[in-house]
Amino acid sequence: MNLWRDIKGTLQPFWVTLGYLFKKPVTIQYPEEKRTPPPRYRARIVLTCNPDGSERCVACQLCSAACPVNCISMQAAEAADGRRYAAWFRINFSRCIFCGLCTEACPTMAIQTTPDYEICNRDVLKLVHEKEDLLIDGCGKDTEYNFYEHSGIGVVNERGGNEDEYGPVDPKSLLP
Amino acid sequence: MNDLLISLVLILVKLGLILGVVLTMAAYLVLAERKILGRMQLRYGPNRIGPGGMMQPLCDVIKLLTKEDFVPDRADKWIFLFAPGLTALAALLSFAVVPFSPPVTLFGREIPMVVCDLNIGLLYIFGLSSLAVYGVVLGGWASNSKYSLLGALRGLAQLVSYELALGLALVPVVMSAKSFSLNAIVMAQADWPNLLRHPLAFIIFMISITAESKRTPFDMPEAENEIVAGYHTEYSGMRFGLFFVGEYINLVVIGAMTTVFFLGGWHGPFLPPVVWFILKVLFVAFLFIWARGSMPRPRYDQLMHFGWKVLIPLALLNVVLSGAISLAVNS
Amino acid sequence: MTTVLFYILGFILLAATLMCITRRNPVHAVIYLVAGFFALALMFYLLGAPLVAAWEVIVYAGAIMVLFLFIIMMLGLAPQEVPEGPGWQRWLPLVLLSASLMACSLLIILQDPAAGQEIPDFYLAPQALGEALFSRYAMAVEMVSFQLLFATIGAFLLGRPLPKGEDQ
Numbered sequence: 001m002n003l004w005r006d007i008k009g010t011l012q013p014f015w016v017t018l019g020y021l022f023k024k025p026v027t028i029q030y031p032e033e034k035r036t037p038p039p040r041y042r043a044r045i046v047l048t049c050n051p052d053g054s055e056r057c058v059a060c061q062l063c064s065a066a067c068p069v070n071c072i073s074m075q076a077a078e079a080a081d082g083r084r085y086a087a088w089f090r091i092n093f094s095r096c097i098f099c100g101l102c103t104e105a106c107p108t109m110a111i112q113t114t115p116d117y118e119i120c121n122r123d124v125l126k127l128v129h130e131k132e133d134l135l136i137d138g139c140g141k142d143t144e145y146n147f148y149e150h151s152g153i154g155v156v157n158e159r160g161g162n163e164d165e166y167g168p169v170d171p172k173s174l175l176p
Numbered sequence: 177m178n179d180l181l182i183s184l185v186l187i188l189v190k191l192g193l194i195l196g197v198v199l200t201m202a203a204y205l206v207l208a209e210r211k212i213l214g215r216m217q218l219r220y221g222p223n224r225i226g227p228g229g230m231m232q233p234l235c236d237v238i239k240l241l242t243k244e245d246f247v248p249d250r251a252d253k254w255i256f257l258f259a260p261g262l263t264a265l266a267a268l269l270s271f272a273v274v275p276f277s278p279p280v281t282l283f284g285r286e287i288p289m290v291v292c293d294l295n296i297g298l299l300y301i302f303g304l305s306s307l308a309v310y311g312v313v314l315g316g317w318a319s320n321s322k323y324s325l326l327g328a329l330r331g332l333a334q335l336v337s338y339e340l341a342l343g344l345a346l347v348p349v350v351m352s353a354k355s356f357s358l359n360a361i362v363m364a365q366a367d368w369p370n371l372l373r374h375p376l377a378f379i380i381f382m383i384s385i386t387a388e389s390k391r392t393p394f395d396m397p398e399a400e401n402e403i404v405a406g407y408h409t410e411y412s413g414m415r416f417g418l419f420f421v422g423e424y425i426n427l428v429v430i431g432a433m434t435t436v437f438f439l440g441g442w443h444g445p446f447l448p449p450v451v452w453f454i455l456k457v458l459f460v461a462f463l464f465i466w467a468r469g470s471m472p473r474p475r476y477d478q479l480m481h482f483g484w485k486v487l488i489p490l491a492l493l494n495v496v497l498s499g500a501i502s503l504a505v506n507s
Numbered sequence: 508m509t510t511v512l513f514y515i516l517g518f519i520l521l522a523a524t525l526m527c528i529t530r531r532n533p534v535h536a537v538i539y540l541v542a543g544f545f546a547l548a549l550m551f552y553l554l555g556a557p558l559v560a561a562w563e564v565i566v567y568a569g570a571i572m573v574l575f576l577f578i579i580m581m582l583g584l585a586p587q588e589v590p591e592g593p594g595w596q597r598w599l600p601l602v603l604l605s606a607s608l609m610a611c612s613l614l615i616i617l618q619d620p621a622a623g624q625e626i627p628d629f630y631l632a633p634q635a636l637g638e639a640l641f642s643r644y645a646m647a648v649e650m651v652s653f654q655l656l657f658a659t660i661g662a663f664l665l666g667r668p669l670p671k672g673e674d675q
């Protein structure tokens with residue numbers, strides 16, 4: 001019977017919604033009740049340090065090139081031993097979409113996302129974080145990794161002295 | 177002259193009372209609708225302002241009042257400006273004939289608890305609802321926007337078609353009360369509410385009044401996902417608020433109409449009549465909110481087909497049947 | 508009192524109709540016509556025929572004029588020309604007419620014949636009208652309903668889908 005089916009189909013939803021009316025809502029009451037985001041949640045971005053405490057970032061601009069909304073900017077500078085670092089480093093969080101592409105691009109694991117999601121501000125300019133605001137003490141997600149123990153100019157070891165690293169290529173030896 | 181003055185004062189007092197009660201009810205129905213819909217969808221609904229969100233209507237009003245009152249370019253300005261008022265006014269005026277309690281005696285005068293017991297009260301309500309159509313249609317037309325125009329056209333066709341079914345569904349009610357006066361209709365239901373006497377008429381009435389009030393299963397005139405907001409797409413600020421409030425006053429009107437026509441008006445055991453009346457009105461309002469939480473919107477042509485090819489023939493049949501039955505019972 | 512009201516309403520009716528036939532914009536004309544219908548309905552009420560007054564509003568203002576509007580809007584007949592002169596000047600007549608209509612209806616409600624304050628010479632109860640229609644004028648009613656039936660059948664014939672493979 002089509003008619004019977006239609007009537008049933010019309011009335012059934014009423015029963016369902018009535019049942020829901022007396023269930024406990026699933027909403028999290030935000031300011032009072034906060035959820036703990038998973039550890040790999042992509043929110044506030046930080047610049048981490050090496051295990052020995054030195055800055056990780058080498059100002060290679062890869063993160064700012066990867067950023068789809070172009071919200072990372074920096075100026076590179078070079079220390080006396082040839083080690084590059086960022087003279088200033090700026091992320092505009094009012095534009096950041098928390099896609100995490102910058103962290104994937106970073107070769108030194110310097111830039112990382114954290115689960116701290118409460119960074120809204122009524123003043124847009126306060127959302128522009130400078131290097132001092134971004135730098136943290138710890139190593140973030142990877143506590144072991146130090147880029148210069150695997151590659152790069154001789155900051156930790158001599159060039160090519162790292163155990164998983166080949167020595168520098170002598171271009172002249174490639175000649176026929 | 178003195179008598180005239182007293183009756184004028186009485187009418188004004190009753191008007192003020194009704195206005196206050198109805199507007200408060202409308203404001204809190206907005207909140208109730210949002211909360212009930214929320215709970216049906218496993219949310220809380222507004223609960224931030226005041227205890228349990230009780231001050232939300234106030235905030236809504238402040239928000240609407242402080243927004244810009246925008247008139248689109250090349251809109252027909254004056255029609256655009258008065259159309260929302262027309263809707264709200266028509267809904268409010270319907271209350272003039274709704275009796276919400278038996279007459280009370282005060283200072284030795286018998287005061288009927290209705291602003292004006294017209295002996296054509298039912299037709300008066302119909303007349304006003306046809307006036308409310310103009311609010312929708314003129315508002316939509318004057319906005320000079322295609323969405324508004326489409327919404328207005330839909331609203332117009334829908335309201336005119338379902339008014340027929342609505343009127344026919346009420347014929348058995350009038351037959352058993354032998355009067356158009358709402359007071360007499362309530363009086364005739366002293367022992368049996370019309371709901372039990374004319375169940376089919378009740379169902380037809382509920383369906384067509386949903387379409388009349390443009391509420392959710394039949395809200396094509398403002399179908400958000402097709403034509404933005406239909407006839408009030410271009411409205412903002414308090415003029416949108418008037419449409420909005422009009423809609424909720426209308427919900428109270430519908431509740432009162434259903435109560436008077438089918439649920440036995442103020443009749444009920446134990447509690448005082450006014451309380452019964454308000455309870456019944458709130459119950460009907462809940463039914464409508466419930467339907468909004470439960471039903472999807474049909475297509476526009478399905479609505480028209482259903483109205484003309486199912487509802488109106490059914491209502492006609494119902495008129496003939498209940499006429500025959502009441503003749504058979506009476507003779 | 509009744510006589511004065513009658514003349515006021517008559518004036519409103521005439522003025523509204525005059526405004527109606529002089530408007531260029533069909534939608535504006537319809538609005539004035541509706542105002543006129545309301546005046547007419549009040550007049551019927553005043554003359555002791557509330558049922559006729561109600562039908563006047565429901566059928567003419569509520570259905571027929573709405574269908575007029577439907578056609579006007581559907582065909583896009585109303586020109587959206589830039590209006591001449593300031594708005595209040597164009598709508599002053601309507602505002603005045605509506606305000607006086609409101610005042611009249613308030614007065615009528617105050618001395619509602621049903622409330623027994625001032626019973627006019629003649630009062631047509633709905634029952635009496637029904638009885639008259641279906642006994643004394645039964646023949647006329649039947650004829651009119653037959654005409655309506657013809658009209659319905661005509662509309663049905665015009666609106667039916669053409670058989671397949673047949674041209675206009």
Ligand code: SF4
Nearest residue numbers: 067096097099100102
């Ligand atoms: S998370 Fe995405 S948007 Fe934000 S800084 Fe990194 S790359 Fe740019």
Ligand code: SF4
Nearest residue numbers: 057058060061063106
């Ligand atoms: S944060 Fe990483 S990717 Fe960005 S400049 Fe520094 S080292 Fe390069």
